[in-house]
Amino acid sequence: MQLNTSLLATICETPGAPGHEDLVRDLVIKEITPHVDHVEVDAMGNVTAIKKGRSSKKVMIAAHMDEIGFIVTHVDDNGFCRIHTLGGFDPKTLTAQRVIVHGKKDVVGVMGSKPIHIMSPEERNKAPKISDYFIDLGMSAEEVRELIPIGSTVTRERGLIEMGDCVNCKSIDNRVSVFILIEALKQLKDPAYDVYGVFTVQEEVGIRGAMVAAHAIQPDFGLGLDTTIAFDTPGAQAHEKVTSLGKGTAIKIMDASAICDPRMVTFLKKVADENEITWQPEILTAGGTDTSGIQRMTEGGVISGAISIPTRHIHSVIEMAHKQDIQGSIDLLKVALERMDELA
The missing domain is CATH 3.40.630.10 (Zn peptidases)
Structure with a gap:
């Protein structure tokens, strides 16, 4: 079948x-x-x-x-969302990922962190932490606060594909x-x-x-x-x-x-x-x-x-x-x- x-x-x-x-x-x-x-x-x-x-x-x-997902805990004065985990995450899997923030409407965002180009040698050699990441929605703080109430959930954005005999998503x-x-x-x-x-x-x-x-x-x-x-x-x-x-x-x-x-x-x-x-x-x-x-x-x-x-x-x-x-x-x-x- x-x-x-x-x-x-x-x-x-x-x-x-x-x-x-x-x-x-x-x-x-x-x-x-x-x-x-x-x-x-x-x-x-x-x-x-x-x-x-x-x-x-x-x-x-x-x-x-x-x-597994996240919940928005804070929106800073530049419009970046801080988050808390809902379930278990390996922080290194978050780098360069798109997410969907489920506020008054769904908004696509990206997981951001400090660029490697300006990290100190010590920072480069440390394993990432969840607290190193924030969500960038490309909007002003006023726009984000209007659309994204504290407590909004966040899920990851990725569609299913077939790879050989496998499914991936x-x-x-x-x-x-x-x-x-x-x-x-x-x-x-x-x-x-x-x-x-x-x-x-x-x-x-x-x-x-x-x-x-x-x-x-x-x-x-x-x-x-x-x-x-x-x-x-x-x-x-x-x-x-x-x-x-x-x-x-x-x-x-x-x-x-x-x-x-x-x-x-x-x-x-x-x-x-x-x-x-x-x-x-x-x-x-x-x-x-x-x-x-x-x-x-x-x-x-x-x-x-x-x-x-x-x-x-x-x-x-x-x-x-x-x-x-x-x-x-x-x-x-x-x-x-x-x-x-x-x-x-």
């Missing part, structure tokens, strides 16, 4: 910083409503798509809608998982249990939406969908790779926030093998996903695991995922939901 890269591009390119996922939420609701039994939106902004199964036990799948983390959950819900015909597909908010600032949703749903089983590190680039040692592009969807064993239930890990491996879905194991020693929110916020805990999408250049505007890994993730999620009653 050919990937709907047009839909993936629309999902990735739609802005939605943590706590401001409105446009992505509207897109998700439009795509899933014809394919599920019921759609709910909670007070925090999570979208829950419910699809009835053969039994009334509950399976919660979480894919977060938010992307900002916000592959985690819009590729939003895409995967949408596509799996569209294809899912006979789930074993009631499926609660939750498109969560504010994952990048602390897994907040998933915790709220899990507390309300109280699922019996849980699956997180998120990207993971593919450090399969020059200089990487074999033990550092975590995953590799094109080697299949990844079945999470653990990350820094969750140790996946061995029963779920074994089940996902079995389903993948029996359906000839290529997979690779994932152990991520730093970082976490909505999986931990599902696992912890349900009374007595949940049999939880995660399907991860190998991604290069993560938390930058050039995130890259392999089309076969994306398709394998859709396939594994769909079949796993159909066969979840085999998991004791």
